[in-house]
Structure formats: structure tokens, C-alpha cells
Amino acid sequence: MAAFVFKRLAEMIPVLFIISFIVFALVFVAGNPVALMLPEDASQEDIDQLTASLGLDQPFLVQYGKYLLNLVQGDFGESFRYNTSALPLVLERLPATLELAVAALVLAVAMAIPLGVWSATKQHSPVDLLAAGGSVIGKAMPNFWLGIMLILIFSVMLGWFPVSGRGTLGHLVLPAMTLATGIAAEITRLLRSSMIEILNQDYIRTARSKGIREGMVVYKHAFRNSLIPLVTIVALQTSTVVGGTLITETVFSWPGLGQLLIQAVHTRDMAIVQACVFVIAILVIFMNLVADVLYRLLDPRIKYE
Incomplete structure (x- = not known):
């Protein structure tokens, strides 16, 4: 290892x-x-x-x-807009982006797992059709449009959450929901396909023939073996999350890397652009490495030569 x-x-x-x-x-x-x-x-x-x-x-x-x-x-040059070194400024914004990305991934997985499992175990039922339709709609909605709609409904009309900024849990809810919706839709669809394939395996039929409770069959045997595809999906969605923050942070004025990068592109602050892209690339590569390590922990049969 x-x-x-x-x-x-x-x-x-x-x-x-x-x-x-x-x-x-x-x-x-x-x-x-x-x-x-x-x-x-x-x-x-x-x-x-x-x-x-x-x-x-x-x-x-x-x-x-x-x-x-x-x-x-470690020198990316000096930002002419902020009159300071680019890398420290980028690293200063990194925690805000990580906070938003982690919250979005956790929320997406929390929504996708029950929907994907229920959809797979109740094929062609109203639950399955609702999950499939929701996945298509969630994947089709652009982040910027969804973010604006959430602001209009939950901030302007209902006044439940702040419109923009960062600092409290309330500030995090709408940006995280905006990012999580499309990711949850993708995970739900792929988890459903993986679960259906596993539920048709011989060892699942054997477990059912032994009289094991359906819930135990689904969650202990089938879902456990679908964790590797799930980890793969979540790891691949890391780049989607990072890309989504570019727009989401701008819509909600979230002070992270995305907002900083968009502003730097508009002002041609190339030192900031280069530092942001480099840090984002390291994040995505590191998440792929974490996924590979998790494969080995989830399935000891996997060997790394």
C-alpha cells in the first residue's frame, strides 16, 4: 500500500x-x-x-x-489587483471552498443513497419513477439558475436563509443545496444501476432462499458490495464539485476559490488564475488517490502491484 x-x-x-x-x-x-x-x-x-x-x-x-x-x-507571482503574493491569497480562500464542497458532497450522498436503494428495490414503482424523474431534472438544471431560484424562494420570498456571504450554517444551506442537486442526481442514477445488477447475483438469491430478512439482504449484502462503485462515483464528482463552485460561489458571493478565480479572469490577474488552477488540480488529483486507497480498504481482494 x-x-x-x-x-x-x-x-x-x-x-x-x-x-x-x-x-x-x-x-x-x-x-x-x-x-x-x-x-x-x-x-x-x-x-x-x-x-x-x-x-x-x-x-x-x-x-x-x-x-x-x-x-x-512556491512563487506564482504577485497579484496586481491585491498587490500581494498570489499563493497565500489563494490558500486563504481555500477553506471556504473546501467547506462548501464537503457540505455539498455530504448532502448529495445523503440524498442519493436512500433514493438509489429504494429505486433499485422497487423497480417500476411510483418511488422508482419519482427518483428517475428527479434525477433527470436535477441533472438538467444549471447551477446558476437553480441558485437564483433558491435565493428568490427561500431568501427573498420566505426569508429563511441569507442571500449571500459566509459565516453561519444558514449561509451554507443554499449554496450547498445548489451544488448537491446535480451531484445527487448523478449518484442516484448510477447507484440504482449498480444495485439492480448486484440484486440479480446468485449470492443474493441464495441469501434470500435462506430466509434472511430483506432489509439485511439489501443493506448488508447488496449495498455493501455497491460501495466501490459509489466511491468511484463520488471521486469522479470531485471535479464536478470544484467546477460547480466557480459559478455557485459567484451567485451567492461565497468568498472561496471560485469567486476569486472568476474575478481574476475578468481582471486578467494572471498570477491569481495560475495559482487557483494549480491548487484546484492538486485537490482533484488528491481525491482520486484517496478513492484508490478506499478501494483497498473496502475490498481486501484488490491488490496494488
């Missing part, structure tokens, strides 16, 4: 290298951000002088080489 974890950590290095190259190339193609750093009445001479002082007039490979050299030292 330790050798496998070490190997996966080593594999992160080339992946992060490729991500850094893609992000830097996209930032390079986006154009020179110097015009946004200077007043509107700045002369072309001032623009050229600042461009040269920042090294933005050098060839792409030269700029990327300097970027990599700084990157290995």
Missing part, C-alpha cells in the same frame, strides 16, 4: 507539469495584462516600459522557464 501511494504521488509530478504548461499557454494567448495595470491615459511608452520590466516582452519558452523556476519555489 505504501509503495502504491508513493508511486501515485510521484505520478502527480508530470501531471502537474502538463497542467502548468497548459495554463501558462492559455494565459500567454490571452494577451498582455499590462494595459489593465496602468491608467487609461497611460502612454504607449509607459506600457512598453512596464511590459519589459515584467519580462512579458520575452519569448514564450523563456517566460515559461522563469515561471517553472518560480513555481518549484
Whole structure:
């Protein structure tokens, strides 16, 4: 297990290298951000002088080489908007994003597990049709539209929850619900398919023929063996959660990475953009590693060579 974890950590290095190259190339193609750093009445001479002082007039490979050299030292540059180092600012916003992401995942799993199990055990029943219809609707609704609707209903009309911000449990409810809805719909659909396949296995029929209670058959035998696909689904949804926070945090003014990244893109604050994308990439890769480790804990038959 330790050798496998070490190997996966080593594999992160080339992946992060490729991500850094893609992000830097996209930032390079986006154009020179110097015009946004200077007043509107700045002369072309001032623009050229600042461009040269920042090294933005050098060839792409030269700029990327300097970027990599700084990157290995944890230096993503300085944000011209906030006038401070980019990485500490990004890490300062990270706990808010993690709070929202974890709350959304927990809420999604809490909704999806009972719906998926009930739907699989009661095929073609009203419960199954309701769960299937809800999954389609939940998956189809865009995050920004759902967030606005939740604000209109539960904040503006009913006054139950705050409209925006962070600080209390009430501030967390609507953003987490917005993120969790689409994820729960996906997990419900895939968990239902997995449960139906497992319930048709021979060992399930054997357990039923022995007179074991249906609840024990479903939850101890069938559901337990569907945990590996469930872990896979949740791990794959990590990237969906992180991507969803970009819009959700903007809608609810949640002070996390998503809101910071959107603002940085609008202002062409490239140091913040690069630091945000890099941190998000590490989060997604780490969650995939956690999922692989959980496979071994859930099923000892799985061996890592």
C-alpha cells in the first residue's frame, strides 16, 4: 500500500507539469495584462516600459522557464489587483471552498443513497419513477439558475436563509443545496444501476432462499458490495464539485476559490488564475488517490502491484 501511494504521488509530478504548461499557454494567448495595470491615459511608452520590466516582452519558452523556476519555489507571482503574493491569497480562500464542497458532497450522498436503494428495490414503482424523474431534472438544471431560484424562494420570498456571504450554517444551506442537486442526481442514477445488477447475483438469491430478512439482504449484502462503485462515483464528482463552485460561489458571493478565480479572469490577474488552477488540480488529483486507497480498504481482494 505504501509503495502504491508513493508511486501515485510521484505520478502527480508530470501531471502537474502538463497542467502548468497548459495554463501558462492559455494565459500567454490571452494577451498582455499590462494595459489593465496602468491608467487609461497611460502612454504607449509607459506600457512598453512596464511590459519589459515584467519580462512579458520575452519569448514564450523563456517566460515559461522563469515561471517553472518560480513555481518549484512556491512563487506564482504577485497579484496586481491585491498587490500581494498570489499563493497565500489563494490558500486563504481555500477553506471556504473546501467547506462548501464537503457540505455539498455530504448532502448529495445523503440524498442519493436512500433514493438509489429504494429505486433499485422497487423497480417500476411510483418511488422508482419519482427518483428517475428527479434525477433527470436535477441533472438538467444549471447551477446558476437553480441558485437564483433558491435565493428568490427561500431568501427573498420566505426569508429563511441569507442571500449571500459566509459565516453561519444558514449561509451554507443554499449554496450547498445548489451544488448537491446535480451531484445527487448523478449518484442516484448510477447507484440504482449498480444495485439492480448486484440484486440479480446468485449470492443474493441464495441469501434470500435462506430466509434472511430483506432489509439485511439489501443493506448488508447488496449495498455493501455497491460501495466501490459509489466511491468511484463520488471521486469522479470531485471535479464536478470544484467546477460547480466557480459559478455557485459567484451567485451567492461565497468568498472561496471560485469567486476569486472568476474575478481574476475578468481582471486578467494572471498570477491569481495560475495559482487557483494549480491548487484546484492538486485537490482533484488528491481525491482520486484517496478513492484508490478506499478501494483497498473496502475490498481486501484488490491488490496494488
